[in-house]
Amino acid sequence: MRPMPARSWRDWLALLLVAMLTAVVVTALTLFAAFQIYVTVVTGPDEPSPLWGVLLLIPTMGIGVLVGGIAGLRRWWLALPAVFSVLGAFAAGAVAIRYELLPILWVVPGFAAGSLLAVALADVLGGGKRSSQAPRGVGRD
Numbered sequence: 001m002r003p004m005p006a007r008s009w010r011d012w013l014a015l016l017l018v019a020m021l022t023a024v025v026v027t028a029l030t031l032f033a034a035f036q037i038y039v040t041v042v043t044g045p046d047e048p049s050p051l052w053g054v055l056l057l058i059p060t061m062g063i064g065v066l067v068g069g070i071a072g073l074r075r076w077w078l079a080l081p082a083v084f085s086v087l088g089a090f091a092a093g094a095v096a097i098r099y100e101l102l103p104i105l106w107v108v109p110g111f112a113a114g115s116l117l118a119v120a121l122a123d124v125l126g127g128g129k130r131s132s133q134a135p136r137g138v139g140r141d
Helices: 009-043 051-070 075-098 104-125
Strands: none
Touching: 009 051, 009 104, 051 075, 051 104, 075 104
């Protein structure tokens, strides 16, 4: 299994822009959903369930899946950027809390950094499609 050829800087810039735009949109939607869940739990008689946390993590994993899909990752390799995007956001938020900064401003770059790091890792491990390879059924007799 050989690593993919290096992507051009334009490919990485396009992936960065997609990751940042997606992260901004998903973060805003997730914050709105978290606020709605908080209001529901506080005004309701039930105690908070861990299910609410899982429901908030699912859309944030979509950032990595989208970036990985655009980068050409296939099948189970898409799980790598999904998990790394969430880990990147948690790490960036933890750094922000440590230095007493506003964590939400660090979460968006954390999503993007985690997704791009996972794409780079998948490229090295051979999980992405190779540009030198012809698609199935093309050029094969």
